[in-house]
Amino acid sequence: MRAYLPAMPLLRLPRAFAPLRHSVFRMLWLATLASNIGGWMQNTGAGWLMTSLSPSPFMVGLVQAATMLPVFMLALPAGALADIVDRRLFLLGAQAWILLMALILAVLTWTDSIGPWGLLALTFAIGAGSAMNFPAWAATTNELVPREDLVGAIALNGIGFNLARALGPAFGGFAIAAAGPEAAFALNAVAFLVLILALLFWKRTEAPSRMPKEHLLSAMRAGLRFVSASPAMRAAIIRACAFFLFTAAVWGLLPLFVRQQLGLGPQAFGLMLGVMGLSAVAAGFALPALRSRLDRSQTVFWASILAAVAMGILAASHHWAPAALGMLFYGAAWIAAGSTLSASAQLAAPGWVRARAIAIYQLSFFGVMALGSALSGWVGGSFSVPLALGVAAAGCAIAAVFVRRWGIDSVALAETSQGVSHEPQPGAPAAELRGLLGEASGRVLEVVRYRIDPAQRAAFLAAMQEVRRVRLRSGAGTWGLYEDVAQPDLWVELWSVDSWTEHMREESRRTDWDRAALARAAALHQPLPGAAAGGEPAPEAARFLNVNP
Template identity: 45%
Template sequence: MALESQQAEPDINTSPWSPLRIRVFRYMWLATVVSNIGSWMHEVGAGWLMAELSTSPIMVALVQTATSMPVFLLAIPAGALADIFDRRLYLITAVFWMMFIAFVLGILTLAGITNEWILVVLTFALGIGTAMMMPAMASITPELVPRHELHKAVALNAMGINISRAIGPACAGVIIAAAGSGAVFLINAVSFLLVVVVLWKWQRQVQKSNLPAERFISAIRTGVRFVMHAATLKAALVHSFSFFIFASALWAMLPLVARDLLQGGPRTYGILLAAIGVGAVAGALILPAIRSRFNGDQMIAGATIIYALAMLVTGHLNHFLPNIIFMAICGVSWIIMISTLSTTAQLSLPNWVRSRGLAIMTAILMGSLAFGSIIWGSVAKYTGITVALTAAAIGALIALVFSYRWRIGGVEKFDLTPSMHWNIPVTHEQITHDRGPVMVVVHYRIIPDNRDEFLALMHELSRIRRRDGAYAWDVLEDVKDPVHFIEYYMVESWLEHLRQHERVTNTDKMLQEKIKQLLVDKKQPEVTHFVGT
């Protein structure tokens, strides 16, 4: 039975579960939860196996680095590929790779062959699959649910990760104690199968374009340029780095907290991870109520403060039950942070660049976790676990002070649906796609009293021009006629300019309508095109 994306009508239902009424999202969500249970079991198995193979805090932290570093290195190229090729087939390929690596690691571990560096290398290889999968998997959510359900769908995805975090580690602790880490690696390999089945049956609706697909290097450059000129998305990236570089300390040190501070074993480690998962699930359930009372900037600040304080207390506790409580508190803060930043990114990105934008965010998140793990593992080696967690907590609070000026409010008002309201340029001859550069000149005749407002809106428009492909932009005033202004911008080729026609959004159109109301005749300004010879 094929699974089709459904665009349900807007509903006043405020239930956090409402996206699950959409069949394709429900099946994908369930399949992902099952797969993530396997992944969390795998993470516990890898972390504990390394703790058994080596007593070095750096080697234990290196497992987290090997998981995160490939995402930091490869997420942006992976995002470009996911925007160029069919995301469904691309995801199926990535999942098969991860299944293969998990199976190999399981067999080697059960055979007693795995050592510290085999574990690190194969964990890195599995991380490559994660890097290829994450941007594409995140970017399909808006294709599975209507826009008015996106907030709740993102929260449900985060909840699903943490449901699996609550189940997987607890199961892994029992299985590792009974059968060893190799068994959980094999269970992880099997857990990917359901995702493959759902992706295979999903009938993805692809928006057709008459233009050729973007080239790989150009697609990466375009994605980076878009992010550089998307203010709200940049704010989300700043908050991601400033939080996760310090929050990574808890994840890197958790096996050592279980082993050294709490004098426990794999069950203790699994229960601590499960407590984080339970807290995150609880946080997801109360997230709609929190969102109704606080804006995104306030939620980021609150989550950072609570997480930092809980991490600080954890480093000074050697009692099991209080640590479980503080792990749950960390889970609540984590889900609020992840959901807020992920939703902001989703709502800031149009479909044509969504995988690349989310890939850059993922690279920053996972890079922060990777480098943070190395940093805090090194700190713990020379000063101890308590000092490392204390320093990380204080660092997170200081980073919040410096990053708070980067605001994410207002993203819910964005309508990034292509407006397609630009007229196709009239040319006296056929222009080849690779011909360039192209200079577009727009003539405006404004009401004199509107000059300041006009220039303010034009500089806002400049970010849109650059975001969608312009490498040069300016607005010039006629020295003879004070009501006459021209705007010009340049793009690399005729093809890139034609892509701009497809990239302009309804939100961009609203800005251009505001500018038009400041003109003398309130009509569409004259546009001329020039192309290199």
């Protein structure tokens, strides 16, 4: 399935803008830019409003926690739904929900009917809509551009996000100064209306499939199994958690930092965020040159060190000039680490599970951001805002050193393929059992028998380590490898899936890389003497249906 249209000629545009030549991507990118600007205006208004309703550092920190916590709670089901339902309708529903909640918040604020807990509740509701939107939109990118533009499109999404972060807080600050926080909330609703209109113009076509739709719970389990068996995804998640846990302190404490430590008003708050956003946009354009000198792991490491330096500068600042410098460094570090980690996660996931894998990645880093924002608010309230920022700076630097061993440079674009399978094929189901095969069949046990030269034992075990990950990534619930104690050259591989339908999905979920891993293990199989006359030319495969008498 591809929704992008033939590309228009690209006239001397920077390489970062190349994906915009695809009209559908361009339309949705611009509409998403508008909605992100509105979202940052809403965040700015909510944070500033809380400093008036309840100015304690803990309550102000909870505003950011209420924004991010829904992602932690809803990301996985949202990603599963985005993979199994019409993605366009799903995105439309999420935007409509955000629009409704933003209007309610604007009206309640305008009538002075909002309190601190009501603000947190509606911020949480808007965050819930965003949580449903994030994985679906990220997984949609590969439908809007061809593969050669995918990495550029992911980077451009990051540039757009940070451009919105530069403009949105500044617009929000001026809107608050001119007409109060309710103006920022109302403008957020208008921005999401723009995105709804763009989605209505998008004519998405879904590729036909002979397989039935996955159920929500089984889809969620398959997503978790994929991520748990994917070293590339795990590395991206670990590195993201280490970075975002500590850098979340800036988001949680910036309103109080501006008001108490700098003694400035909402315009300065918006402009500080604007400086950070503009720095992030500039760094986004510089990233292609940076990546020619540093690999992905090094980029994230040095971005983490730069973020630690930035938070240290903020902790020591009592004037707007050094504070602006700190925000400048922080914005560059944020885009460098965030876009690199996001691209690594997206490129590690094949199409069938992409939204779920991205959702789990987002669940992880938004969860630690919510935790980091709340913890920094607690430290700031119990001690001081400068101390909280200083602790976050030290923690970010230490964590960056600790997680360097989890490299993210081996990530390659993973796509399913319908090529020739290298896996031994079992016999066709018996006619009398075909009526039992389907989603209600019960668990299916799959078996492959190998005959391995004892001299190749170590090589076979190494190959089977990757085979195990292939089976789990494709949907296996359990996996095991057994050696015959009486005949050391005989081995049995066992794995199970939830149903016959899940077994049928296995083949379509495998990538060419997965098939190569299976072929390496099968190549170590040694046929019995006389195989040409009817021995064992390849590993023997079989399938067994669970029966409970």
